[in-house]
Amino acid sequence: MSVDSSPERFTDGLATRPRRRPDHRWLTLVPLLAVLILLFVVPLCSLLVDSFRSAQGFTLENYREQVSSPVFWRAIRRTLVVAALSTGICVALGYGMAYALTRMPKRVRGVLLVVVLVPYFTSILIRSYAWIAILAPNGLVAQALALLGVETPPDLVFNQTGMLIGTVQILLPLALLPIYSVMSGIDRAPVRAAQSLGASPAVAHWHVYRPATSSAVMAAAALVFISTLGFYVTPALLGGPGDTLIAQSILVQFSNLVDPAGAAAQAALLLLIVLVLFAILFRHLAPSLSVGGTEPTPATTTARPGRRPPRGTAGPTERHEELRTLRARILDTGLDIVGRLRLPILLGSWILGAVLLVTPLVVVAIWSLSDATYLTFPPEEYSTRWFADYFTDEAWIDSTFLSLGLASTAAVVSVVIGGFGAFGLVRGPRRPRLPIAILVAMPLIVPPMIYSLGFFVLVAPHNLVGTRLGLILPYVVLGLPFSVSITAAALRNLDVRLENAARSLGAGSLSVLRHVLLPALRPALVSGFVFSFLAAFDDVVVATFMSGPTAVTLPLRMFQDIKLEVSPRTAVVAVVLLGAGAAAVLLRFVTAWLVRTVRVALSRLGDS
Amino acid sequence: MSEVSEGVQVVDQVATGGEVELDGLSKRYGTVEAVCGVSLSIRRGEFLAILGPSGAGKTTLLNMLTGFETPTSGAIRINGRDVARLAPHKRGIGVVFQHYALFKHMTVAQNVGFPLRMRRMSSREQRSHIQHALELVKLEGYATRFPDQLSGGQQQRVALARAIVFRPALLLMDEPLGALDKRLREHMRIEIKRLQRNLGATVIYVTHDQGEALTMADRVAVMNDGAVEQLGTPIDLYERPASAFVADFVGETNFFRGRAVLDADGRVRVVLDGDRLGHRREVENAASLKPDRNVDVGVRPEQVSLLPVECADGTAVLGTVSEVLYEGATALHVVETAIGNLNARLSLKNLRETRWAVGDQVAVHWDARAARGYHVAGRGSSPSS
Numbered sequence: 001m002s003v004d005s006s007p008e009r010f011t012d013g014l015a016t017r018p019r020r021r022p023d024h025r026w027l028t029l030v031p032l033l034a035v036l037i038l039l040f041v042v043p044l045c046s047l048l049v050d051s052f053r054s055a056q057g058f059t060l061e062n063y064r065e066q067v068s069s070p071v072f073w074r075a076i077r078r079t080l081v082v083a084a085l086s087t088g089i090c091v092a093l094g095y096g097m098a099y100a101l102t103r104m105p106k107r108v109r110g111v112l113l114v115v116v117l118v119p120y121f122t123s124i125l126i127r128s129y130a131w132i133a134i135l136a137p138n139g140l141v142a143q144a145l146a147l148l149g150v151e152t153p154p155d156l157v158f159n160q161t162g163m164l165i166g167t168v169q170i171l172l173p174l175a176l177l178p179i180y181s182v183m184s185g186i187d188r189a190p191v192r193a194a195q196s197l198g199a200s201p202a203v204a205h206w207h208v209y210r211p212a213t214s215s216a217v218m219a220a221a222a223l224v225f226i227s228t229l230g231f232y233v234t235p236a237l238l239g240g241p242g243d244t245l246i247a248q249s250i251l252v253q254f255s256n257l258v259d260p261a262g263a264a265a266q267a268a269l270l271l272l273i274v275l276v277l278f279a280i281l282f283r284h285l286a287p288s289l290s291v292g293g294t295e296p297t298p299a300t301t302t303a304r305p306g307r308r309p310p311r312g313t314a315g316p317t318e319r320h321e322e323l324r325t326l327r328a329r330i331l332d333t334g335l336d337i338v339g340r341l342r343l344p345i346l347l348g349s350w351i352l353g354a355v356l357l358v359t360p361l362v363v364v365a366i367w368s369l370s371d372a373t374y375l376t377f378p379p380e381e382y383s384t385r386w387f388a389d390y391f392t393d394e395a396w397i398d399s400t401f402l403s404l405g406l407a408s409t410a411a412v413v414s415v416v417i418g419g420f421g422a423f424g425l426v427r428g429p430r431r432p433r434l435p436i437a438i439l440v441a442m443p444l445i446v447p448p449m450i451y452s453l454g455f456f457v458l459v460a461p462h463n464l465v466g467t468r469l470g471l472i473l474p475y476v477v478l479g480l481p482f483s484v485s486i487t488a489a490a491l492r493n494l495d496v497r498l499e500n501a502a503r504s505l506g507a508g509s510l511s512v513l514r515h516v517l518l519p520a521l522r523p524a525l526v527s528g529f530v531f532s533f534l535a536a537f538d539d540v541v542v543a544t545f546m547s548g549p550t551a552v553t554l555p556l557r558m559f560q561d562i563k564l565e566v567s568p569r570t571a572v573v574a575v576v577l578l579g580a581g582a583a584a585v586l587l588r589f590v591t592a593w594l595v596r597t598v599r600v601a602l603s604r605l606g607d608s
Numbered sequence: 609m610s611e612v613s614e615g616v617q618v619v620d621q622v623a624t625g626g627e628v629e630l631d632g633l634s635k636r637y638g639t640v641e642a643v644c645g646v647s648l649s650i651r652r653g654e655f656l657a658i659l660g661p662s663g664a665g666k667t668t669l670l671n672m673l674t675g676f677e678t679p680t681s682g683a684i685r686i687n688g689r690d691v692a693r694l695a696p697h698k699r700g701i702g703v704v705f706q707h708y709a710l711f712k713h714m715t716v717a718q719n720v721g722f723p724l725r726m727r728r729m730s731s732r733e734q735r736s737h738i739q740h741a742l743e744l745v746k747l748e749g750y751a752t753r754f755p756d757q758l759s760g761g762q763q764q765r766v767a768l769a770r771a772i773v774f775r776p777a778l779l780l781m782d783e784p785l786g787a788l789d790k791r792l793r794e795h796m797r798i799e800i801k802r803l804q805r806n807l808g809a810t811v812i813y814v815t816h817d818q819g820e821a822l823t824m825a826d827r828v829a830v831m832n833d834g835a836v837e838q839l840g841t842p843i844d845l846y847e848r849p850a851s852a853f854v855a856d857f858v859g860e861t862n863f864f865r866g867r868a869v870l871d872a873d874g875r876v877r878v879v880l881d882g883d884r885l886g887h888r889r890e891v892e893n894a895a896s897l898k899p900d901r902n903v904d905v906g907v908r909p910e911q912v913s914l915l916p917v918e919c920a921d922g923t924a925v926l927g928t929v930s931e932v933l934y935e936g937a938t939a940l941h942v943v944e945t946a947i948g949n950l951n952a953r954l955s956l957k958n959l960r961e962t963r964w965a966v967g968d969q970v971a972v973h974w975d976a977r978a979a980r981g982y983h984v985a986g987r988g989s990s991p992s993s
Contacts, residue, residue: 193709195696196674197770198726204697207722211713321731329728 026428029436032421032484036439040451040477044271047454051264062265072266075249082160082235082245083228086167087175090224091217093168094175096349102183103346112350119357120173121581123538125555126574128234129562130360131166132157133367133377135238136566140363140377162238163245169356170234171227175220176353182216202339203332218284222277229274230447233540237562246270247449251544254453264457267450278445285441361578368571375566386572396557396573403537403554406468410475411483411532415525417476418483418532423517425484426491427499437488444481448541451477456545466548474542479532486531490524491517625653625810626687626777633682633692635668642668644834645682653808655801657821660831661857666814669831670782673812675699686777697726702776704784708767710755716742716766717751723774741773744803761792768800772807779804781813785820797824818858822846830854848893852904852982861906862950868981870899878903878981880925882946887923890976902984911978912952914941914964920971929968943972 051062066072097116101109119127134140135157142153156162186209194204232247239245244252246266254263278285338345363377368386370379390396425436443451455474456465464470498520502512518525543556558570628650635643643665650656660666671677673684675696684692691699702723711719717738724734742748745765755763764784771779784800785793801824804811815821821828822842829839830853838850849855852863866880869888876897877888891897891905917926927945941952941964950972954964964970 187707187709189705189707189709190711192674192676192696193703193705193770194711194722194726195676196699196701196703197723198697198700198774199722200695200697203726208711318732325730328725332726332728 023429026424028420029424029428031417032424032440032480033436035417035476036442036480039455039473040443041439043451043454043458044446046458047264047450048268050261050457051268053261062261063269066262066265066269072249075244075246076269078160078243079229079246082164082167082231083225085164086171086228087221087225089164089168090171090175091179091221093349093353094172094179094220095213095217096346097353098176098180098183100346100350101180102186112354115354115357116173116176119169119361120177121534122361122578123555123574124170124233125237125538125540125558125562126364126570126577127170127360128166128237129558129566129570129574130364130367131162131169131238132562132566133363133375133571134359135162135165136375136377138376140359143377157238158240160239160243163235163243165356166234166238167228167231169360171224172353172357174227175224178220178223179213179216182213186212200336200339202335202342205339206331206335215284218281222281222285226274226277226445229270229277230449232447232449233559237559247447247541250449250453260457263453267453270447271450274445274447282438364571364574365578367568368575370568370571373565373567379568386568387576390569390572390576395552396554396569399552399554399557400573402468402551406471406475406553407533407536409468410472410536411479411529413472414476414479414532415483415487415529418480418528419487419521419525421480422484422487422491426488427496440484441481443477448478448539452542452545455542465546466551468551470546471542471551471553474546475536475539478535478539478542479528482531482535483525483528486528487521487524490521494520625779625808627652628778628810628812629683629685630673631683631685633669633672633684634680635665635672635677636680642834643672643679646831646834646836648829648836648839650810650812653810655804655811655813655824655826657813657815657825657828658831659815659818659821659828659858661816664831665834666816666831667782668834670780670814673778673780674701674703700774700776702771702774702779704764704767704771704779704781706782706784707787708755708763710763710766710770712755714754715751716747716753716755716758719755719766720769720773722770727774737773738769741769744772744806745769745799760788761796764788764796765799768803772803772809777810779809779811781811783815783817784813785815785817793820800824822858828858830857832857849906849980852906855906855980855982860909860951860953862909862912862948863904863906864947864950865984866903866905866981868897868899868901868903878905880905880947882948883925884946885922889923889979891979891981892977893980897981898983903981904984905979905981907950907974907979909940909951909953910938910955911974912950913973914943914952914954914970915973917969917971921973924971924973927970927972929964929966929970932964932966943970945972 052058052060054061101112104112132139136142137153137155137157139157141156145153154161156165190208191204194208195201199207230247231245232251235243235245236248239248247270250263250266250270253259253266367377367379369382369384370376371381371383371385372379421440425433425440452474459465459470464473494517498516499512502516507515538555539553540555540559543553544559547553547556554573558573561567562570628648630646630648633643633646634641646665646669648656658666658669668677672679672692675691675694675698679692682692683690686699686701691701711722714722717735720738720741721734724737729737738751739748742751745768747762747765747769750758750762750766755766758766764787767784771781781800785796788796797820803809813820813825822845825842827839827841828845830837830845832853838845838854840848840850845854845858849858849861852861855861856863864880866878866883866889868876868878871877871888875890876894876899878891878897879886879888889905897903914929915924920926925945925947927943927950929941930944930949931940931942933940933942935953937957938953938955941954943950943952952972
């Protein structure tokens with residue numbers, strides 16, 4: 001607050017303003033909080049209430065029923081196993097790939113990051129769908145195996161294997177990126193120091209480098225694990241009929257078994273698991289979700305020094321000490337052996353990772369040109385008939401424009417509300433920062449299936465289902481974690497003194513916003529828009545509940561189409577979307593280049 | 609009692625510094641030669657400073673010593689054994705890194721014990737060695753702290769303890785004092801020097817700070833453009849710089865362009881450009897100058913005296929004081945003369961009576977033994993002063 005008083009000192013001399021101007025900046029938080037509470041917290045609470053409700057009033061019967069159902073327990077167990085496996089694989093692979101990235105020359109790094117980012121920005125639906133073509137009994141892998149002489153290839157899709165492969169592919173960037181961003185900031189001097197002190201490269205890595213990454217690794221693991229817990233699209237497409245995960249199970253309970261109370265109870269139990277996990281892992285998640293305020297959360301500051309009782313002083317027993325020496329020796333010997341293989345390991349992780357990430361996109365591109373009406377890969381004959389089919393089918397075109405409209409409207413609203421909210425979060429009062437930041441992160445943490453169900457049940461009686469508004473409202477909520485956290489991060493890096501300087505020079509709040517904040521925050525707002533847009537544009541789950549016959553979003557139409565028959569149609573849509581995305585990026589670079597050239601030309605004209 | 613005797617034993621073993629020889633060490637990146645043919649031999653227990661501006665090749669040389677770069681050619685022999693192609697962790701060189709490179713997640717004791725652990729020493733043995741090393745750097749009682757809880761100077765000592773605890777044959781220090789404030793830096797110079805002498809350690813000390821090099825080192829190698837420009841004791845370096853570069857980089861020097869001429873008596877003397885009287889001046893290193901070549905004559909500012917004009921003898925150059933900068937013990941006078949602008953640093957003790965002010969006419973004088981001539985070559989000559 002002392003910083004804030006400096007402009008007043010200047011204006012005091014002009015003697016028109018009151019001595020202490022109250023700080024109204026918290027007001028910018030109001031829209032954000034209103035949206036989050038009304039459209040997010042209230043639906044979840046009403047879902048909780050529903051789960052305790054019966055015709056007679058309050059009951060625990062819904063829970064008793066679910067908890068005693070073996071089907072439910074199997075879904076839970078299966079979900080946890082898939083989540084644990086995919087977390088393990090994603091983190092291990094992501095760690096290797098991220099580390100390899102930091103050791104590459106800058107230019108190679110850029111190319112490889114594109115390999116990670118393009119799939120990351122591609123719709124989950126499309127990537128899952130591509131795996132069907134790759135893993136199906138007559139798909140790419142089976143054919144490759146046949147060439148190698150394997151007569152009966154293993155079943156790779158419509159079972160847990162397929163589900164796992166798809167999940168790993170989709171969540172790998174989510175694990176890799178936070179680890180990479182921490183790794184690229186790590187000072188390598190201590191690693192060199194360790195080597196000069198006698199540690200082989202692997203031993204130095206283990207003792208010196210790895211501890212610096214451990215928090216990022218935990219964060220990545222937490223993100224992947226929590227995301228998998230709520231996964232719906234990928235398991236639904238790549239899993240078998242008996243392999244339902246918990247998110248699917250909730251939907252089945254709700255729509256097939258018509259048991260809203262049971263579905264609510266299941267959702268509440270899943271929510272409990274997710275929230276408990278979030279609480280446990282919070283101190284690791286806080287930095288990567290950009291949840292904390294300007295000050296690091298207490299957990300992270302106390303995490304480092306003084307955490308372990310230092311050795312030596314307490315006088316441990318001799319035997320104890322010998323044991324520890326022995327253990328250290330075994331560890332270091334093992335590390336030495338691993339260290340010899342570090343190049344093959346790093347190279348292998350990149351080959352595996354790149355193949356996993358890129359193959360689906362390549363397959364989709366080729367498949368879109370297939371002439372067949374069913375799944376054959378590679379296509380026997382090529383044609384553009386599916387492109388023609390897509391562009392002439394009014395329903396598909398309508399869905400495309402509907403989704404574009406919904407996603408961009410929601411993204412704009414989310415960026416505006418989120419932008420103001422971020423300002424209030426960063427520049428506003430200190431104390432409520434942490435709770436608000438956690439609340440903002442929640443739509444990303446709570447599985448969409450739970451949220452969509454809650455929202456649907458709440459608004460169903462109010463004629464919102466099947467309307468644009470009914471879709472836009474939850475999409476705004478899904479976009480907020482992105483728009484707020486990205487803008488808040490940018491604001492935190494922006495010097496407050498800029499705003500204060502502008503104020504001291506006589507700028508009012510609106511002028512400060514227009515001339516100082518908006519220009520500085522534009523990149524953040526743009527990327528907030530992109531992420532919010534994609535969150536909405538990729539969505540299947542919300543649409544499953546909120547779409548009516550008049551408003552079928554593109555992802556939902558694709559999803560239903562794939563479930564009905566695996567045709568190249570979705571591949572065509574994928575290629576069109578990817579092409580549009582690439583064109584947008586290209587256009588951005590071209591306009592930037594044009595603007596720069598024109599500017600240079602103008603300044604030359606001015607000079608001469 | 610037993611602990612004390614063990615400690616003494618450690619000192620004895622630490623005291624065996626190694627003999628180090630760099631033999632034609634070169635490193636080429638593409639067409640750029642970062643280090644070209646550096647040969648140095650460092651005696652047991654010697655403190656050698658490598659001094660040079662940034663870009664001189666110090667870092668590359670250092671990386672080749674530590675093993676993070678492989679030399680294109682040449683050898684590094686420690687006690688006769690060539691280590692130039694060994695991996696860093698097999699060299700057994702103690703390194704104090706520029707920003708200490710301490711392990712932040714380990715305590716001081718764990719940091720210092722790390723090299724011992726890597727040498728598979730039992731925790732019990734480690735403890736006495738750690739204890740002893742911490743005593744040597746005066747950090748007893750800090751064993752259980754984390755590096756973040758220490759001041760810069762203390763962190764520096766931990767880095768030092770960590771580098772000496774395993775009795776390396778060679779101790780390498782890379783700008784170890786760069787991150788400390790001035791007062792602490794001067795204090796640590798004395799500390800490091802004392803430690804090195806007590807241990808009898810062979811030290812290579814890389815720095816761009818001439819003050820550190822001159823005060824601490826037994827010998828200094830001045831590097832420029834990837835090569836050693838001069839190797840000598842600090843006194844050699846300061847009083848008999850081998851080149852204009854060394855004269856300019858180590859301390860300050862006024863340079864005057866002139867021409868070497870052979871006098872009738874067979875001695876080479878120098879006529880300075882702009883000297884109206886065309887006086888033939890003697891220089892200290894006349895024997896090494898070739899006649900009829902362009903020469904820069906270098907004179908240290910503190911060797912210049914300013915006399916009243918009426919005291920001028922035939923060799924004096926007349927000038928006008930254009931600037932007087934008070935420095936405490938001394939005052940720097942900038943004088944404009946026909947042979948160029950020059951700096952004269954005058955001790956205020958000698959200036960009680962005659963203080964020069966801006967605009968005063970003075971006669972500039974220096975002793976012939978304080979002037980050295982340097983042939984003007986293609987590079988590195990005639991720095992402006």
